[in-house]
Amino acid sequence: MPDLVPALPSPYRARPATADDLGTIHCLVSACERELYGRARTDPGAVAAVLARPGLLPELDTLLIxxxxxxxxxxxxxxxxxxxxVHPRHRGRGLGAMLLDWAENRARRAGSEQIVQTVPDEDLGAVALLRSRGYGPMVSEWLLEFAMPKEPTMPEPPSGVTVRPFRPGDEHEAHQLIEDAFDEWQQRRMPxxxxAQHTVExxxxxxxxxxxxxxxxxxVGAALSLDLPETGEGYIEQVAVRRDHRNQGIAQLLLRHAFRAFYRQGRRTCTLGTHSDTGAxxxxxRVGMKVRNSSTVYRKSLRTDCSCPSHHRV
Structure with a gap:
């Protein structure tokens, strides 16, 4: 069982998550998103990628109620x-606070010096809970959307630049490019x-x-996309341009190629997430995207003498 399982009010019971729970976890996350946004935005692959995080021990680091x-x-x-x-039907019963306590205690037991959690700015109850527990804002995040009532136009490519769709065999080169580009703001490189579990797999x-x-x-540049059938939208998961080829219009060109591809597949909206550390x-x-939703990454130090870095990827 996970560390320090909280004492739950009757009739709730707790246990760790397993791979067999992916579907029900996704349903829970989707219900929370529909309550907040009016639509689901997380696909099952995102839930699976969390349980496959290197170092995460489901029997200790997860808790289902x-x-x-x-x-x-x-x-x-x-x-x-x-x-x-917490499922909307079960809110107001202290489950969120109990799970927050459990997560902090588990993080301490695992030797973490800080704990980080992302909360939608519209979820005022969750924001108030985190602030009351000593969490402070660390990074702002935005979900942007690009509406496509007609086929997006394409800019002229910069001189000497060619663009093509992703092919099998591009995986490792794309990973290297993206991690090199993200080194400017991320705290750690993603193996x-x-x-791959978050992108090409x-x-x-x-x-x-x-x-x-x-x-x-x-x-010199990559825009990797996901097709999210449950939302009926395209989603651009990662955009990166090699440092020595920036400010030439390559990122805009890649985005437009992704937009057009999704349009031709019948999608009429494409979304993308970014945060304040990237400066993007x-x-x-400028490409024409608009902010749909915003979130804040909150951080809490788990030791009084910790001067924790402010990088986003943890």
């Missing part, structure tokens, strides 16, 4: 980061297998809508 009917009422996981979700990975840019046969919000706004 079920009601008397055996329905999933809440869940939490902690592994450098943490997430807590290939962890990265997802069942929703959309290679035809994932654009790669080349100069003299060298990969202005680029996406």
């Amino acid at each position: 079920h009601d008397e009917a055996g329905q999933l009422a809440a869940r939490a996981w902690v592994n450098r980061r943490s997430e807590v979700d 290939y297998q962890e990265w 997802r069942s929703t990975f959309a290679p035809a809508a994932s654009a790669l840019a080349f100069t003299d046969g060298q990969l 919000l202005g680029l996406y706004l």
Whole structure:
């Protein structure tokens, strides 16, 4: 069983998550998103990628709470980061606070010096709970959308730059490019297998809508996309341009290729997430994207003498 399982009010009971729980966890997360946003935005692959995080021990680092009917009422996981979700039907019963306590205690037992959690700015109750527990804002995040009532136009490519869709065999080169580009703001590099679980190995990975840019046969930019059938939208998971090829319009070109590919597949909206550490919000706004939702990454030090870094990826 997970460390320090909280004493739950009757009739709730707790146990760790297993791979067999992916479907019910996804249903819980989707219910929370529909309550907050009016639509679901997380696909099952994102839930699976969490349980496959390197170092995460499901038997210790996850906790599911079920009601008397055996329905999933809440869940939490902690592994450098943490997430807590309570089904809308079970809110107001203290389950969120109990899971937050459990996550902090587990993080301390695992030797973590801080705990990080992302909360939608619209979820005022969760924001108030975190602030009351000593969490402070660390990074702002935005979900942006690009509406496509007609086929997006394409800019002229910069001189010497060619663009093509992602092909099998591009995986490791794309991973290297993206991790090199993200080194400017991330705290740690994501190993290939962890990265692949979030991108190219997802069942929703959309290679035809994932654009790669080349100069003299060298990969200089990438936009990797997911097709999210439950939302009816395309989603651009990662965008990166090699440092020595920036400010040439390559990122805008890659985005437009992804937009057009999704349009031709029948999608009429494409979304993308970014955060304040990347400095990319202005680029996406100039391309014509608009902010749909915002979130804040909150951090709490788990020791009084910790001067924790402010990088996002943990």
